[in-house]
Amino acid sequence: MIEAYDLSKEFNGNFWAVEGVSLNVQAGQILALLGQNGAGKTTTVRMLNALLTPTRGWARVAGYDVIKNPQEVRSNVGVLTEQHGLYVRMTGDEYLDYFGRVYRLSAEKRKARAVYLLDYFGLTEAAKRRTGEYSKGMKQKLAMARALIHDPAVLLLDEPTSAMDPEASRLARDEIARLKSSQRTIIICTHNLVEAETLADHVAIIYRGKILLSGALDELKRQVLGAAEYEAKFAESYDAEALDLPAGVEIVARNATRLRFRIESPQTTNPSLVAALTSRGARVVSFYEVPRTLEQVYLRTMERAQETTYAE
Amino acid sequence: MRNNWDGIWLVARREFVDQFRDWRIIAPMIIMIGLFPFIADANTREAINFMNRYGGDLILERLVPFVVLVIGFFPLAFTLGVALEAFVGEKERGTIEPLLNSPLTDSQIYLGKLLVGIATPLIASYLSTGLYLALLLRRAVTFPSAYILLLILLLTFAHAVLMVSSAIIISVQATSIRAANLLASFVVMPVAFILQGETTLIFWGDEEVLWYAIVAVTLLSGLLVRLGLAHFRREYLLGREIDTLNLKRLARLFSDRFTGKAKGIFNWYREELPLTLAQLRTPLLIVITISAVAVFASYGWTIVQIPAYITITPERAEELRAYALSNASSLEMISSQLPAPVLFYHNARAILAIFLLGIASFGVLGLGLFLVNMGLVGGVLGAAKLIGFSPLLTFFAGVAPHGVFELTAFFLATAAMVKAGAQLVTPQTERSMGETLIVSIADWCRVFVGIVLPLLAVAAMIEIYATPYILKAAFGL
Ligand SMILES: Nc1ncnc2c1ncn2[C@@H]1O[C@H](COP(=O)(O)OP(=O)(O)O)[C@@H](O)[C@H]1O
Numbered sequence: 001m002i003e004a005y006d007l008s009k010e011f012n013g014n015f016w017a018v019e020g021v022s023l024n025v026q027a028g029q030i031l032a033l034l035g036q037n038g039a040g041k042t043t044t045v046r047m048l049n050a051l052l053t054p055t056r057g058w059a060r061v062a063g064y065d066v067i068k069n070p071q072e073v074r075s076n077v078g079v080l081t082e083q084h085g086l087y088v089r090m091t092g093d094e095y096l097d098y099f100g101r102v103y104r105l106s107a108e109k110r111k112a113r114a115v116y117l118l119d120y121f122g123l124t125e126a127a128k129r130r131t132g133e134y135s136k137g138m139k140q141k142l143a144m145a146r147a148l149i150h151d152p153a154v155l156l157l158d159e160p161t162s163a164m165d166p167e168a169s170r171l172a173r174d175e176i177a178r179l180k181s182s183q184r185t186i187i188i189c190t191h192n193l194v195e196a197e198t199l200a201d202h203v204a205i206i207y208r209g210k211i212l213l214s215g216a217l218d219e220l221k222r223q224v225l226g227a228a229e230y231e232a233k234f235a236e237s238y239d240a241e242a243l244d245l246p247a248g249v250e251i252v253a254r255n256a257t258r259l260r261f262r263i264e265s266p267q268t269t270n271p272s273l274v275a276a277l278t279s280r281g282a283r284v285v286s287f288y289e290v291p292r293t294l295e296q297v298y299l300r301t302m303e304r305a306q307e308t309t310y311a312e
Numbered sequence: 313m314r315n316n317w318d319g320i321w322l323v324a325r326r327e328f329v330d331q332f333r334d335w336r337i338i339a340p341m342i343i344m345i346g347l348f349p350f351i352a353d354a355n356t357r358e359a360i361n362f363m364n365r366y367g368g369d370l371i372l373e374r375l376v377p378f379v380v381l382v383i384g385f386f387p388l389a390f391t392l393g394v395a396l397e398a399f400v401g402e403k404e405r406g407t408i409e410p411l412l413n414s415p416l417t418d419s420q421i422y423l424g425k426l427l428v429g430i431a432t433p434l435i436a437s438y439l440s441t442g443l444y445l446a447l448l449l450r451r452a453v454t455f456p457s458a459y460i461l462l463l464i465l466l467l468t469f470a471h472a473v474l475m476v477s478s479a480i481i482i483s484v485q486a487t488s489i490r491a492a493n494l495l496a497s498f499v500v501m502p503v504a505f506i507l508q509g510e511t512t513l514i515f516w517g518d519e520e521v522l523w524y525a526i527v528a529v530t531l532l533s534g535l536l537v538r539l540g541l542a543h544f545r546r547e548y549l550l551g552r553e554i555d556t557l558n559l560k561r562l563a564r565l566f567s568d569r570f571t572g573k574a575k576g577i578f579n580w581y582r583e584e585l586p587l588t589l590a591q592l593r594t595p596l597l598i599v600i601t602i603s604a605v606a607v608f609a610s611y612g613w614t615i616v617q618i619p620a621y622i623t624i625t626p627e628r629a630e631e632l633r634a635y636a637l638s639n640a641s642s643l644e645m646i647s648s649q650l651p652a653p654v655l656f657y658h659n660a661r662a663i664l665a666i667f668l669l670g671i672a673s674f675g676v677l678g679l680g681l682f683l684v685n686m687g688l689v690g691g692v693l694g695a696a697k698l699i700g701f702s703p704l705l706t707f708f709a710g711v712a713p714h715g716v717f718e719l720t721a722f723f724l725a726t727a728a729m730v731k732a733g734a735q736l737v738t739p740q741t742e743r744s745m746g747e748t749l750i751v752s753i754a755d756w757c758r759v760f761v762g763i764v765l766p767l768l769a770v771a772a773m774i775e776i777y778a779t780p781y782i783l784k785a786a787f788g789l
């Protein structure tokens with residue numbers, strides 16, 4: 001579990017890289033931390049792993065206070081750093097074994113984990129070669145294996161798939177999803193919004209060190225993009241003038257064979273709307289929710305943030 | 313404890329193995345180890361031939377330990393890079409973060425790096441000396457005794473520990489490998505000077521003194537390790553600034569610390585200076601105690617040991633006494649030869665020297681210099697006693713009047729220096745090493761400017777314009 005309150009970091013006594021960040025991620029949840037380059041994602045992650053001492057605020061990670069028990073925090077957290085940070089003169093095998101020892105795993109456990117992870121990420125053959133010879137994506141996969149070697153309760157993944165090819169990032173995503181289902185607590189910093197959308201149930205958008213927006217994904221979509229929109233498609237052109245709209249429904253776009261509604265509370269309104277349409281002679285082919293993406297939420301939020309920054 | 317050692321060993325072993333996969337480290341090492349002994353051996357052969365012609369075997373015998381020590385030193389200097397790169401190298405290559413993310417403790421990481429940093433040069437150095445000694449067996453020259461060899465091995469060890477413990481500090485603090493390497497000469501040069509002193513001692517056969525050197529150097533290394541550990545912060549190793557020296561910020565830090573919250577000079581004296589002085593209680597007690605010991609010890613040494621070297625007959629004592637008194641009777645002339653400002657300047661300079669030495673050695677050398685000064689006082693009193701003056705009268709008439717001010721000034725300044733040195737080796741949570749240094753200097757300057765300089769001024773006036781008359785009156789001149 002990860003809890004943070006008012007987490008803040010000032011660098012060189014004059015620059016707040018992170019300010020007032022509060023988070024709460026439960027076991028079995030994934031939080032996607034989104035934000036531009038330099039927004040403060042890495043700094044936040046480093047504070048959560050007790051690498052940087054917060055200038056203000058506190059955090060509890062895996063049940064330990066990052067300020068009072070940094071050692072315990074680090075033992076229970078797996079971190080994938082933004083730069084892979086591999087020792088280039090070690091082989092993949094040696095590298096994982098080294099970190100297995102650092103995390104105090106028994107010899108059997110080290111071996112078993114390394115075999116599993118190398119196999120999972122398709123690195124078994126490369127494991128006898130020095131990591132300096134690996135491609136960027138392979139390096140990142142090995143770094144991911146390092147982060148997972150001690151099967152940690154909490155995972156902090158800083159741009160985990162940025163250098164991977166589509167297959168590799170798919171593998172990484174699947175593994176992350178599997179870890180989520182086995183009750184790990186995960187934060188993932190990423191610029192890949194599709195990835196964030198498929199993996200995360202919670203999202204936080206950080207801008208110039210401050211959290212602009214955070215919450216469950218569906219909730220955020222409502223909050224930023226307004227009420228959900230639904231579209232009805234008709235078999236032949238339909239004149240909606242006669243339609244008697246239930247309360248909380250508004251037509252936002254139309255053409256001959258389509259109508260798009262904005263609906264405040266679809267749960268209660270939709271059944272009666274559909275009934276009204278058919279009873280008024282509309283031959284409905286499909287009625288579906290217009291998909292709204294995290295990308296829209298993100299871009300809209302950034303737009304607003306920049307407007308207010310310029311206004312100031 | 314066992315766990316602790318495991319972590320240290322883990323860090324050290326990885327790094328040790330790693331460096332032997334790097335030909336840039338191995339190649340020079342092999343050359344150093346392999347080539348040097350042969351060159352030295354060839355020189356030894358020439359020396360033997362030369363000496364045999366002139367029958368100077370004694371010199372040759374003395375020369376061998378000297379050569380062994382020097383051969384042991386070169387590999388140390390050339391493999392210092394291992395320690396210099398220990399942290400800043402990993403930082404530049406970006407491999408430090410996974411290590412810092414791990415549950416290894418600060419001291420495990422630090423000591424692990426220290427261990428490799430020391431082991432590599434020592435192995436190189438001992439292999440090199442071993443090879444030379446093996447070659448030496450074939451030569452017609454007296455092989456150094458086991459005692460001398462042990463001494464040399466320990467000296468080499470002490471050099472390695474001293475250089476590496478400094479180099480590791482540089483490695484943590486430096487912002488780039490290049491900067492660390494530029495600073496290397498600050499490590500190698502002092503040790504090279506120490507080495508010169510030691511070789512002289514070996515050459516002249518004063519081996520006993522070298523044991524003190526070993527102890528002192530090891531002690532200093534211990535303090536350096538403590539300094540390094542006290543200021544080891546994971547945060548700094550993630551810092552992004554590249555070789556920037558923010559002078560403005562340091563100057564502001566200094567002046568803020570120096571002035572404090574004072575609104576004016578009187579306010580500063582009333583509110584701020586007492587805060588600093590209050591912190592000097594313990595160091596002051598220590599300084600006064602050990603200077604009392606130094607005065608008595610050197611007084612005792614003088615009256616016991618000097619007569620053992622120089623026989624002072626009653627006539628000779630009488631002669632010396634008369635000479636001293638005749639000098640004393642013209643003492644008031646002193647103000648024309650040694651004006652008070654000059655005396656003031658000398659004293660201020662001595663205190664500054666004590667401080668500078670002290671800050672460079674965490675108090676140790678500064679305290680040493682201070683004790684030498686205190687010892688001189690004891691020595692003068694002892695000498696007075698030897699030629700028949702009352703040491704107490706000499707003290708109260710000749711030293712006490714200005715000494716009340718001058719000694720107080722010396723005590724305060726030295727206590728402030730000890731405090732600054734101790735501050736440096738004490739863990740600081742919110743300040744970097746550079747900042748701690750600035751703060752320590754500012755604290756010392758407060759005492760120096762606020763109270764030591766005024767005291768010295770008064771003391772100089774008294775010593776030049778009053779002490780001569782008091783002395784004359786006391787001795788009835
Ligand atoms: N060690 C440091 N010293 C000074 N500034 C830093 C340091 N680390 C990060 N920063 C600054 O803090 C801000 C946030 O950085 P970071 O957390 O790395 O952003 P992100 O990971 O979101 O791209 C940036 O402006 C960066 O330059």
Ligand SMILES: [Mg+2]
Pocket residue numbers: 038041042043082158
């Ligand atoms: Mg980042």
